[in-house]
Amino acid sequence: MCGIVGYVGYRKAYPIIISGLKRLEYRGYDSAGVALYDGKIKIYKKKGKVSELEKLTKDKDTEGTIGMGHTRWATHGAPSDENSHPHVSNSGNFSIIHNGIIENYSTLKKELLGRGYTFNSATDTEVLVNFIEDIYENNEIDATEAVRIALNNVIGAYGIVVMCKAEPEKLIVARRSSPIAIGVGEGEFIIASDATPIVEHTKDVVYLNDNEIAVITKEGYKVLNLKNESQTPYIHTIEMELEALEKGGYDHFMLKEIFEQPRSIADSIRGRIDPENKKVWLGGLVDVRKELAQAKRFIFVACGTSWHAGLVGEYLFEEHIRIPVEVEYASEFRYRNPVIQEGDIVIAISQSGETADTLAAINLAKERGALVLGICNVVGSSISRATHAGVYTHAGPEIGVASTKAFTAQVSVLTMMALFIADLKGKLTPKSRSIIPEMLQVPEKVRHIVNQSDKIKEIAATFKDSPNCLYLGRGSNFPVALEGALKLKEISYIHAEGYPAAEMKHGPIALIDENMPVIFIATKDESYEKIVSNIEEVAARKGRVVAIVTEGDTAVRNIAEFVIEIPEIDPSLMPLLSVIPLQILSYHIAVMRNCNVDQPRNLAKSVTVE
Numbered sequence: 001m002c003g004i005v006g007y008v009g010y011r012k013a014y015p016i017i018i019s020g021l022k023r024l025e026y027r028g029y030d031s032a033g034v035a036l037y038d039g040k041i042k043i044y045k046k047k048g049k050v051s052e053l054e055k056l057t058k059d060k061d062t063e064g065t066i067g068m069g070h071t072r073w074a075t076h077g078a079p080s081d082e083n084s085h086p087h088v089s090n091s092g093n094f095s096i097i098h099n100g101i102i103e104n105y106s107t108l109k110k111e112l113l114g115r116g117y118t119f120n121s122a123t124d125t126e127v128l129v130n131f132i133e134d135i136y137e138n139n140e141i142d143a144t145e146a147v148r149i150a151l152n153n154v155i156g157a158y159g160i161v162v163m164c165k166a167e168p169e170k171l172i173v174a175r176r177s178s179p180i181a182i183g184v185g186e187g188e189f190i191i192a193s194d195a196t197p198i199v200e201h202t203k204d205v206v207y208l209n210d211n212e213i214a215v216i217t218k219e220g221y222k223v224l225n226l227k228n229e230s231q232t233p234y235i236h237t238i239e240m241e242l243e244a245l246e247k248g249g250y251d252h253f254m255l256k257e258i259f260e261q262p263r264s265i266a267d268s269i270r271g272r273i274d275p276e277n278k279k280v281w282l283g284g285l286v287d288v289r290k291e292l293a294q295a296k297r298f299i300f301v302a303c304g305t306s307w308h309a310g311l312v313g314e315y316l317f318e319e320h321i322r323i324p325v326e327v328e329y330a331s332e333f334r335y336r337n338p339v340i341q342e343g344d345i346v347i348a349i350s351q352s353g354e355t356a357d358t359l360a361a362i363n364l365a366k367e368r369g370a371l372v373l374g375i376c377n378v379v380g381s382s383i384s385r386a387t388h389a390g391v392y393t394h395a396g397p398e399i400g401v402a403s404t405k406a407f408t409a410q411v412s413v414l415t416m417m418a419l420f421i422a423d424l425k426g427k428l429t430p431k432s433r434s435i436i437p438e439m440l441q442v443p444e445k446v447r448h449i450v451n452q453s454d455k456i457k458e459i460a461a462t463f464k465d466s467p468n469c470l471y472l473g474r475g476s477n478f479p480v481a482l483e484g485a486l487k488l489k490e491i492s493y494i495h496a497e498g499y500p501a502a503e504m505k506h507g508p509i510a511l512i513d514e515n516m517p518v519i520f521i522a523t524k525d526e527s528y529e530k531i532v533s534n535i536e537e538v539a540a541r542k543g544r545v546v547a548i549v550t551e552g553d554t555a556v557r558n559i560a561e562f563v564i565e566i567p568e569i570d571p572s573l574m575p576l577l578s579v580i581p582l583q584i585l586s587y588h589i590a591v592m593r594n595c596n597v598d599q600p601r602n603l604a605k606s607v608t609v610e
């Protein structure tokens, strides 16, 4: 999704903005641009990567201690130089960068066309900047007031930064449903759409709330709401370390993040488990203990990989709490007039905490009276603030667009939540209780799996040119199959599907021939014998079987072309292990196909538009 970086201070803005935009590259984008003020406003923008923008500005004037930069992920209008941000108003007085979508832009555009405005791009953003200008020109007001009035009249989502030639010493920043963070340094401010470009400059950050405007000069800043009332900003201290945002010797962020999982899982469970007394303690849920004890149903809402974590959560909650669970795509839930009843608790799962559909689903659930909990990775994110209570995953910053360590952290948290709630309800069986100390063994077992990366690479070499791939699993390994398929299609562009293994005979079996790779997750659990039969069915049709099995397995080894052994663990913890070889396999296949692993085409890390 689009990225924003702004700078006001005493240092040259351009290099700070460019390095900030590079930190935001992980979000996914298709063009980039900057505006700089140094007596005059200079704008450079270009379709393509930030490096293309750098080539464009190589011999150009990039002076100035105030500026703003943007990476655009196309919504209105194709990726092109013209559609890139910043956009400038007709008189040249206002420039803007914008994340989000102005939904009533066509009505506004019609009005502005009627008043003689012309447009150079197909974007909603160019409409907004001219709308601001029109208000400014027709009233005796300053730029901030013009922005405020304009924003009171737009429908949609925005994170914006505005520069005004007539008031050049300031940046005007605003947000609604699209995050804006302001790094507060000594005599300087760094504005960004998430904290990653800020940490190398300062750890003090103000997150704007929806419908707030900040006016920032190098002397200081003030925050107003859309009614023009002054707001008291809260300065958060962010804990993110710079090293966490760098590759640390790995070829890609994704590989680093896969290898980080022993630590990220350990961080997610640290301090939350008491192995001796077999208890789980989730501080973020303490205030809602009563509601949890009385819960009658849980509804998970999420998108993408987080939705898969929710599906694993369904197995965990139903197994340990014995209570019904529904798992909903947030985008469907929000428009489906969902039935929310007394005793329903909605749990939103999101790595970024900014996904627009998940946020909208939360708001709907709140309107209908549900208690809404969050499982988020990004501290201070919109979802973590919009929910009544919740648990952070502590996976650390995830930069690779394809989610890996966030998934295992989410599943770790869901496991602990299931055990914690079962205990609150007095339903924790001795068998479920025994999982609590076993969770502490997960990080070491994951380490053992990532160390098999080279072996998995050999399997990747065999299948790198396959146009299709099928992933099959049963029980809680079924969502793992879905996640494995998603990983492969996201980063290698190979068509892949995940299916419950038993469903294969109702359709996908028709696809099996001697060219079809079929990845089975066939670890030892109740349905092991059944999945061995499914493997036989594929092998009988000459499908090429890769099987993830529990160490020491012999039955599958005799049928499969390749096996990847993973350590034994209680079946309800198995998704935390069985997903790891699938992540590694996708990674190696994508690298061998020369794909951009960390920034796959068309994808965004955090989808802040519908």
Ligand code: G6P
Pocket: 303, 304, 305, 306, 349, 350, 351, 352, 353, 354, 355, 358, 401, 402, 403, 603, 604, 605, 606, 607
């Ligand atoms: C995007 C990302 C996925 C992610 C999904 C949900 O599609 O590319 O990796 O799973 O959004 O994001 P969230 O931040 O809400 O978990």
